[in-house]
Amino acid sequence: MAGSTPASATAEPTVQAAPARPRRSVSPGAEAWRRFKRHRLAVIGLVVLALMVLLVAVGPLVWRVQINDIDFTARLNTPTANHPFGTDDLGQDIFARMLYGGRISLAVGLSAMLMAMVVGVTIGAIAGISRGAVDATLMWLTDLFLSLPLLPLLLVLTYLFRDALKNAFGPEIGVFMLVVVVIGAFGWMSVARLVRAQFFSLREKEFVEAARALGASVPRQVVRHILPNALGPVIVAGTINVAAAIILESTLSFLGLGFPPDIPTWGRILFDSKEYLDIAPHWSLFPGTAIFLAVLCINFVGDGLRDALDPRKVL
Amino acid sequence: MGHYLLRRLLIAVPSLLGISVVLFTVLALAPGDPFSEMALNPNIPPEVQAALRKHFGLDDPIWQRYFRWLVAMLHGDWGFSFISRVDVDTLIWQRVPVTLAVIGASQVLALLIALPVGIYSAARPYSWFDRIASTLALVGFSLPTFFTGLLLILLFSIKLDWLPFVYRTDIAATGWDWWVQQLRQSIMPITVLGLFQGAGWTRYVRSATLDVIRLDYVTTARSKGLRERVVIVKHVARNAMIPVVTLIALTMPQVFGGAVVTEQIFRVPGIGSLLIDAIQRNDLPVVMAVTFVLSCLVIAFNLLADIVYGWLDPRISYR
Amino acid sequence: MANDRPAFDARALGPARAARALGEWTDDVRAGRLPRREFVARLAALGVAAPVASALLAFAGVAHAQPQSSYKPTKRGGGGALKLLFWQGPTLLNPHFAIGAKDQEGCWLFYEALARYDADGNLAPVLAAAIPSRANGGIAADGRSVTWTLKKDVRWHDGRPFTADDVVFNFAYATDPQTASTSIASYEGIVAARKVDTHTVRYEFKTATPLWDRAANVLLVARHLFEAYAGAKSRDAPTNLKPVGTGPYRFVDFKPGDLLRGELNRDYHGANRPHFDSVELKGGGDATSAARAVLQTGEYDFGWNLQVEDDVLTRLEASRKGRVVACPSGDVEVIQVNHADPWSEVEGERSSPRSRHPILSEHAVREALTLLLDRKSIQSFVYGRAGVATPNIVNNPSRLNSPNIKDEFSVERANAVLDAAGWKRGSDGVRQKDGKRLKLLFQTSINSVRQKVQNIYKQSCAKAGIELELKTIAASVFFSSDVANPDTYGKFLADLEMYAVAGRQPDPDTFMQWFVSWQMAAKANKWQGVNRGRYRNEEYDRLYRASQAELDPAKRTALIVAMNDLVCREHAIIPVVYRPSIYGVGRQLVAPLSGWDNALTSIAEWYAEA
16 A cells, blocks of 8 residues: 555654644645655755756757757767767767757657556546446456557558648647657556556555545545555656657657657667667767656656655655 | 456457457558568569459458458468468467567566565665665666667677577577577577566566555564564565556566567567568558457456456455 | 779760760670670660670670689588578568569579579579570570570479479469569560470560560479469469479478578589588568678678668678678669659649649759769768769769769859759748748658768758758558558659669669659559659650660660760759668678679579688
8 A cells, every 4th residue: 555655765754753733734735745845865856857857948049059960070979078978970969969859858758658647547547446337448448559559550640640730730749749649548558557456455445435434425535535545556657657658759760650860859869879889889878868867857756756645644 | 256257258259359340440541561562673563563452352441351351260260471471370370489488588587576676675665775776677667678688789799709699499409508509599688678677567566565564464464473574475465466466467468579679689580570570561461460369368367467456455356 | 893994984975976886895895805894884884784784795796704603612511501691581482472682582592593693794504504695596686585595404302303394384474464473574575485395495575675684583483383373373382381493402491581491402403512501591680780690790601781881880890700792783772853743733633743843843953952962971971882972873883974974062053053043042041932942851761871861961951041851751651552652652742752773673674764754653553653753854755765666785775875864964863872782791601692683693602611
């Protein structure tokens, strides 16, 4: 069950003696935020993540080197003042490419994860709390998505919707939406199953029965009582989903689906650099570290969230 | 329970049919042509390509093609690959042993890593072991398999020259020698895939165990004087296993066609590479057969997981 | 092909003078005044492939170059296992159904043809006793037939003898439309195959032609095994998957897409051949790791078609376990220009032959586009030895310069040309004229090398104020002939597209058809027409019709030269690089490879140095 042991070391364990003075009543949101702030690592994670987002949002406006400035005289250079991250095999500046691609990678990673989580939690919760036909139908849907092979589905969706989206939203946003929807569509199943499994065991517990006895409606039981306790694996799934989304995006553009090949998303840069690992390791070092850092930060934030939202904890 | 099982099995049949309809439609709608390479050769008259398409019924309406496929399936005829003119079930059977040996073994490895490491990390939270294990796990699933695979190849095959990196199914040796060679060529793909999976699973196991480990009944077990190991194994692990069982049930079917990148890099002739080849060449019968088996496995493992939940946590009941 | 003589100005000849010159050169070769190699090189400079040059010489009665054999082993077998790595594994083993070159490769282990093309484009006999020539009466003087004499004492793997009946059967089998074989293309122009005696066959042509070597390298299957499965039943033959041929190796095992195995054929008709006791052909994976397996770890002895960036290959060679071999061939990478308008519909059809492209129909724009292609950098930094810059479309491996067709890269000149044509730069740097922006969609298949070329081209174009939008499409979709699919290269719903043209066939005829107006790809012919650029030029049509009617090989070649010039001057198409075949060969392996034929055609001649 959720939250009996803090997920991360910096949270302080259960307070031994509560202070005697009466406490002001605080809204749950502010309470959660206060608890979150006590996690040092989680706060650091949040700050670094915010910094990364700021960097990729504002960076290209400050660092003016073009991402596709081909310069054959400066191929595969290690980092210098002109090129802080070095250059690739066409002489393009890796730092500029990372900043530009970071927007897309981070946006795709985070949105796809959010989409998968929202859809997964909703479906898992509904399936977990109901029985019979609803559960069976939702599980059938989950099984269907699990059996669908990624590539043909992508080909069909791209072929059907690429032009329509491009015309409606412009080429970049259109493709972005397509990629996010597709990646999200492949990430929600595990979350749904996990949530459903947690619900199975949680809904028989005494505190839920107590809430039911008190007259809580089913949605209220779910949202206020069961769901906060079921969040543990969901948050882990979220972390893993971000990394998977960023990497999946690179596989997609390698297959010609998704972003065109001249858009340097982090996964794409990693992919382009793989044959030069032994002579130009700097080329793969930066995107690899960036992805790892993003995943790490989200992981710490997730730990903090888990403890902040856990109703059993008293911090 | 028996009632529930029967009901689920009966439902499985129409749900499989429904899945097969959707699968077939998606595959038939996907653009691409199994005979597209003919177009590259300026000498082949386009009538040949058109004649072949007609021969295989590629221009018929989708529902007609679906029914033809369904009827054939019911007769046990899995179809005929457009590209290689071989029966599809022969193609699949040829690849099953290798798939189990390499991909199956990597799942077992992942489990063998994730369970002990995850549980131990949760039992000693925030210790050095926990911190290192967690960081390694995070690194493990942040790096794509094409990258780690290549790293290992560069290190072990090229720099050190210890291991071959192209997987061969026809090792010309017998007895002990055969096992040694088989191990040498399998160890890298198994490790790459096993570590990648294991990294994610470790995080899940740790989180699930953390949820359970400070609960009252665990404290009770400890205060009864039971040894720590017994407490962990008999009381904690069993209750923490529910999310883990879910995960295993989700990923086991992926053995059948999921490990595409690893199979490509090491040239392991498993079902994943069969699937991706068939997809890229629009070899519809092969793709349909493999994904259909995949959906059967998904449904079967889902059912199994639901039953295991009941065994793990007796409070879960099925009405 | 280096040339010590003063730079030979092939282009300065007009068609009539070229025809006369060709006749003179042929006489020179016959008299021994001109080396055969030089003749082939000059024809190459005019855009004629080496095998064609060779066939023309033979037709003119010049004696064949004696095939050099460098085969050293003095006994059969003993070489151990030969391991071949093909990153696209063979999927079927009937040569008449082979869809791409890679499917044929697997067949060459077990089956053989009458002859094969060596690296210089000359024919070397395999199942034929000798190459037909005027001297031995093989090539008929009237150009209407060719007679092949077959080697005696050749047996199929099951012991039955190989005779003329088999050759005649293969013709009937392949040309039967019910069989739907892909080798039907190789028999084009042949109306009959007649058995003269048990070991002599005559092919008769529809019209007189100097190109007598058609169907010389078609792999032959056994009549006694395929007779019962001719026509519509052809795909049921068990021999389709268990080949029985005349080749140096016998079939052992086949797992489609993965592994093909063969063992030594003790009764092979070549003396002391083959050298290796067994052969294993493994498929799958990508080109770069195949290169590594051959060049860096030595796990495999031979790697096929290594489409990898050149600096990666050079680095891999540094391990000294193998070497990279580049064989001249006829493949050219081109950028096709769309002369029709893909952005407007005519009677419901986009890129209709009835429409003309608003921007690309201007000569100045096409000229600028040609000037903006930095072939030298593409060659040096991307293709390397795998691509030689070419301004010509037809098989030109030569570096001879010409005053008319130059390989020039100049951003300044491109800017000047566009300025002079009235294209002014807008506020965003992109040129405009009459309300049209100079923005083009450039598509190609997915391939890391092609993507790099796209990036380089995009950047150069940006410097001249042309905006290129890049699009990549999966190869099986791009090259598909599915009428419902909008992304095929036949539909060409873009302004520019890039792909390679296989120049393996000896006759440049099929290539020249790309520009005739009656071959325009359109809805009417389901976009199967080969003129995908929808190019229309009456002068070209006239030249083509004239060349079809021309029997004199010299005059005909001259007309081909004129057509090539016209197309290049008009910038109807933009050639990029011509691509030799690139193979990786293990250190001890000696393998005579040719770019004019499949890699494994010479496998009987391969051996390993001790």
